[in-house]
Amino acid sequence: MMKLALVLVLILAGVASGSIEKRLTGSVDCKKNRQYHVQIEGAQGGKSCGGSLLNTRWVITASHCAEQIVKLKLGVNIDVSFLKKVWSSIKGSSKKLEQTITTNQQFTYKDEEGHAHDIMLIKLNEDMSGSLPTIKLPSAECSKPEQGEMVEVGGWGSKKAASTKAKPSKLRCASTKMIACDENDKPDAKYFSDDSTTMCAFEPGVEACYGDGGSAVEYNNVLHGIIVSNPVDKCANRIVMLNICHYRQWIEETMLKN
Template sequence: MKPALILILFLAGAASGAIEKRLVGGKSCKTDRQYHVQIESVPQKRLCGGSLLNTRWVITASHCGEQIVTLTIGVNNNISNLKKFWSRIKGSSKKLTQTIKPEQQFTYKDEEDHKHDIMLIKLNEDVSAKLPVISLPPSECSKPEEGQQVEVGGWGAKTADVMKSKKPNSLKCGQTDLAACGEADKPADKYFSDPDTIMCAFKAGVEACYGDGGTAVEYKIHV
């Protein structure tokens, strides 16, 4: 059976103390997560992650947007440097870096008009249909139980001083387990959450860092 991927948004912040790696306890994703999108706020230069849904749409966390952002698509693709160089020569690589205004960012609201910390971003122009996109779960899919293993990814800061930290040169992946949520794990007060709309994960030695927000959490199931 072909595994499907459940997309949720990784909302956790960094552990207390100095941040030594963008995803502590992780390893290089290599050719996995080629759907990953790097999101950078303007002018704050705050980093987040997102996922390419199709040629025109990206999904991420609302707290990563709601302002002018620059999206870089294809940052983890296994495309040769020669092809990337040729794309720049032809000008087609410009589509892979787009600056998006707040008017093209849509935070999800439920039937009671509650805002949730999840949003869709509409690109200015289509990217290539050949670019890898994330696989969403089937509509009948249910929330995984606590204890199930999931994979998190991140491209956040390398050091505690996020503003001075250099951007990492590779995406990191780490395995962790779904766990009960505490009060500190909830989104900001302006976003609605309840046990049906939030998932938390914990595993000793695996931690996310600033810049990892909005990235996808993968959970493989058989469909």
């Protein structure tokens, strides 16, 4: 009887632990979704974020994810066979999937008053293969999703910045619901935001954690938001995002001019 009780205790402890470990990335394996996902790390450490490949030369992310020399890893959610990886290494093409980006290739949005917003375009050192998956932008006349609509988020951040646990080996995806933002639902204070630039989402058990900032928010299978929640030691259950529709024209113009 005591052995049975011990087993039950262990099972319940495992269940409890699983619920504690729930995060934005804790719902389901993304599998073949989000193959456009880009991993962004500070060259000297201290930063960990996500980004999205828009086309063969440009990545979009949150400004707080860079603004220093960063290392980008592309194709992180693509299942490539071992032999193909070896062949790519021999040909040298695998080097294109890991690039070091300097600040002169990083473009933060600034409004007419010169205020920086927490959204950035990164120009890659060289063109990627056209076969590498990208994410679509919404139409130029788009508007942000209505309250109550479900959006898709993803990532694989740690519970804490100094976590000893390695990030999950596979990208994770979750759905969350659009809600009205509170007055405290904003990007970092160094970045401007208002009702037209910012949007928010909440779903019980779905949280943004360290490393999830900069990742894409999908609605109707296109890019509608960038996660700007930037938790370090505690996950955020109200996810703050920037509204891509507000920046749609700037995105096109920046890529064209640079």
